[in-house]
Amino acid sequence: MKIYQPYGLGDCLDLLSELPQAETVILAGGTDLMPRYEQGKVLPEHLINIKHLADLQGITETENGAEIGGLTTIETLRRSGLIHRDYPALWQSTEQFAGVQIRNRATLAGNIANASPAGDTLSPLYLYHAKLKLMSRHATRTIRLEDFIAGPGETTQERGELIHSIILPRVTGSSCFYKLGLREAMAISVVNYALRYSQSAGELTDLEITAGAVAPTIVFLDALTTAVLSGETNSTVWRALIGQDIAPIDDIRASADYRRKVLGRLITHHLQNLGVVCHE
Amino acid sequence: MHIKFYLNGKVVEADVPAGMNLLEYLRSVSVFSVKRGCDHGECGSCTVLMDDKTRNACLILMGTLDGERIETLEGLNADRRMELMQAAFLDEGAIQCGYCTPAMLLALESLLRANSKPDDAAIKAAFSGIYCRCTGYVKPMVAAKKVVMGEVDG
Numbered sequence: 222m223k224i225y226q227p228y229g230l231g232d233c234l235d236l237l238s239e240l241p242q243a244e245t246v247i248l249a250g251g252t253d254l255m256p257r258y259e260q261g262k263v264l265p266e267h268l269i270n271i272k273h274l275a276d277l278q279g280i281t282e283t284e285n286g287a288e289i290g291g292l293t294t295i296e297t298l299r300r301s302g303l304i305h306r307d308y309p310a311l312w313q314s315t316e317q318f319a320g321v322q323i324r325n326r327a328t329l330a331g332n333i334a335n336a337s338p339a340g341d342t343l344s345p346l347y348l349y350h351a352k353l354k355l356m357s358r359h360a361t362r363t364i365r366l367e368d369f370i371a372g373p374g375e376t377t378q379e380r381g382e383l384i385h386s387i388i389l390p391r392v393t394g395s396s397c398f399y400k401l402g403l404r405e406a407m408a409i410s411v412v413n414y415a416l417r418y419s420q421s422a423g424e425l426t427d428l429e430i431t432a433g434a435v436a437p438t439i440v441f442l443d444a445l446t447t448a449v450l451s452g453e454t455n456s457t458v459w460r461a462l463i464g465q466d467i468a469p470i471d472d473i474r475a476s477a478d479y480r481r482k483v484l485g486r487l488i489t490h491h492l493q494n495l496g497v498v499c500h501e
Numbered sequence: 502m503h504i505k506f507y508l509n510g511k512v513v514e515a516d517v518p519a520g521m522n523l524l525e526y527l528r529s530v531s532v533f534s535v536k537r538g539c540d541h542g543e544c545g546s547c548t549v550l551m552d553d554k555t556r557n558a559c560l561i562l563m564g565t566l567d568g569e570r571i572e573t574l575e576g577l578n579a580d581r582r583m584e585l586m587q588a589a590f591l592d593e594g595a596i597q598c599g600y601c602t603p604a605m606l607l608a609l610e611s612l613l614r615a616n617s618k619p620d621d622a623a624i625k626a627a628f629s630g631i632y633c634r635c636t637g638y639v640k641p642m643v644a645a646k647k648v649v650m651g652e653v654d655g
């Protein structure tokens with residue numbers, strides 16, 4: 222195995238385009254890759270450590286929202302006043318993310334590229350309609366996060382590409398994130414969801430919900446939110462509508478049935494707390 | 502692979518397999534305060550400081566260490582604040598088997614470097630990536646608060 226440590230973005234893109242793709246892996250914080258290697262999977266022939274790429278660092282406020290460099294760590298997001306103020310659901314997802322040691326290394330682009338259905342930043346990023354700026358030696362393109370993540374561990378990343386940054390549009394209304402794990406810290410989501418709404422005179426005028434760890438990718442609970450916005454008040458119907466958009470599985474953390482039930486309950490409860498009329 | 506980095510303030514030059522992780526390396530050179538628990542980032546017993554921040558040594562490849570600054574308890578034992586933290590942990594009975602203790606002390610050290618008066622939530626967050634399977638977290642919290650309040654007789 223050979224490890225490369227490019228200091229410039231140009232050098233890194235050259236490496237990505239020249240090295241044989243099947244044997245080349247980008248290494249950021251290593252918190253997903255290293256445990257995999259420790260568990261006996263052989264290291265790749267070429268490992269490109271991108272840690273030193275200054276271009277991929279930092280959080281900037283832009284005219285239309287914010288741009289977050291791909292290498293920005295979860296802990297940096299957690300300490301960002303801008304994220305706390307403008308993207309509270311994303312901020313909350315960093316609060317409950319692993320423990321400090323992992324947050325100090327884990328990067329936002331790593332969480333995205335890993336494409337786990339339980340990746341904690343993903344429900345908030347979907348909720349905010351995030352876009353990714355992908356760069357290769359030959360082209361730069363911007364695509365919607367939903368079009369990047371194709372399934373568990375699968376993305377539409379093309380040969381020689383890396384995630385340069387994450388682009389967040391300005392958001393209206395209030396938003397938040399909820400994670401159910403088996404303990405408070407160091408726990409992968411059993412289910413999670415992110416919710417954004419606007420209200421006027423006590424009535425919901427806008428509602429969007431994304432849910433994680435309940436389907437191969439993050440899902441928008443559109444059936445539910447459309448019905449709630451058009452006045453559906455029966456919580457049994459709400460739960461059935463949630464069920465239409467999700468496809469949970471059994472795994473070591475929980476059963477599909479539990480995930481279905483608990484997500485339904487959590488969201489019903491949340492909507493009631495927002496003052497939405499609800500009949501059992 | 503030839504690398505050069507700083508370990509407890511001293512330059513280290515070593516020829517290592519690029520796939521070796523920092524935890525394996527440290528233990529191979531008798532830096533035994535850094536413990537192996539799980540080897541995949543869960544337990545935190547392999548915590549080291551890298552640029553003042555806590556990291557899991559088992560998740561760091563030696564081949565990526567060039568120029569980095571790593572600290573372990575071995576380099577901090579003579580430090581006054583570390584002596585006070587150790588005294589507080591002993592006084593409060595915050596150590597039973599001690600396996601997690603070096604990591605707890607480094608987590609507290611890292612926190613105090615950034616913030617000399619952390620609140621309870623910040624201390625709790627600092628300890629959250631470390632599994633303690635015998636003492637628990639109450640006594641380490643009490644010990645940490647004593648250090649923060651300057652109430653340790655060292």
Ligand SMILES: Cc1cc2nc3c(=O)[nH]c(=O)nc-3n(C[C@H](O)[C@H](O)[C@H](O)COP(=O)(O)OP(=O)(O)OC[C@H]3O[C@@H](n4cnc5c(N)ncnc54)[C@H](O)[C@@H]3O)c2cc1C
Binds near residue numbers: 253291317326339542
């Ligand atoms: C103990 C432990 C606890 C964890 N807890 C959580 C948790 O609570 N919530 C959660 O969501 N995750 C958790 N994780 C998973 C992991 O920390 C995250 O997914 C993290 O964000 C991955 O980022 P990284 O920089 O470490 O990625 P790496 O391991 O370096 O890389 C992951 C993948 O992304 C690719 N990649 C990285 N950067 C780029 C880029 N810029 N462009 C293109 N591809 C790239 C890599 O090639 C690789 O395929 C945990 C992991 C551990 C070990």
Ligand code: FES
Binds near residue numbers: 542546
């Ligand atoms: S041995 Fe590194 S975290 Fe457990």
Ligand code: FES
Binds near residue numbers: 595600601602633
């Ligand atoms: S004192 Fe034994 S694990 Fe913490």
